Amino acid sequence: MNMPALKYSQIHQGFHTFINEDVLPTCGIEANVFWQALEKLICDYASQPNAFINEAEDNVLAANTRIAPVIDRQQLIQAANSQWSSLFESEGASSESKAYLDRHFALASGSHSDVKNYVVYYHHLLAFFDDGSQAGLANPSQFVALCGHKCSPDSVVLQQSPEGLHVELIFDRNGERGATDSAGIQDILVETNDPIVVDFNAVQIDGESKIQAYRNLQSFLRGDLQTVTIVKGQQTSCKMHNDATFTDLNGDDYCINNQLPVQVRCANQFLVTELMRDNKSALAPQVIVDAVVTSLITRNSAITEKQNKQTSLLLENGSFTPKMMKRIEEIITA
16 A cells, blocks of 8 residues: 655555545645654554543533444434424324424413314414314414425424424325324424534454444534435435425525534543554554544635534543644634
């Protein structure tokens, strides 16, 4: 393998090309400056690892955290597309789902379980009952958007508070659920804010696997990750969902970004990688390379615009010290 050489290190050719051609140009960092800084950090870490990683801290993930191996594109896509969950599936019976609406989006009178039809009248969502009476929301401001015509919307979007998560009521009287629901509700989707952990621990030591993992992370954060499979001659594609766009009360676009908080869990600090070798041909620590390259990728302008929720670094055991975070910041802003 032809490995480009630094003063004290050698770099995997594919890794060198990937960083120089696909990453650095979008960050405005000179290649020589970056490689020298990374080499120096790896050297410093080797001589004093405790200055860069605090192994005494334990990391406890939130209960609803979704963990996706960075090397598995299918699992990454599934995690990204988990922003909306079906209330019918999580709550079970339709009556329980309607009780959820009564608790969080109460009507001025009556219950959602008795509604026969929902329509939009000017800026208000109106619920009609079997006896011909009607009621709006107890808090009319909770109705924020719709899809389709006001007299017969395809869906309506509710929001419990101005900064809260959204709930979408989807109508389809010909659908499996909608055909039997009194108001024609096919599904009730609830927006979630559960974090995603993109995990590097399952990546193999070889350079090509690591490079593919970094490419997957790039596409995942840009929102354009996809897979194509062929089964019995039929091609099936799976891709990340786009942002959801509805119509607000003034007739303008109402966009709900498909963005969940992302944490990147770097490889275990005891693992090494073929991406770089020192002057004694010892393999570089994956944790350092992961931390720097991940931070570099998230600095990409296209990713920064798409992923406006901060992408943070995580270790399975321990945490990066302030000194380590400062060194990373110096490298990616050089």
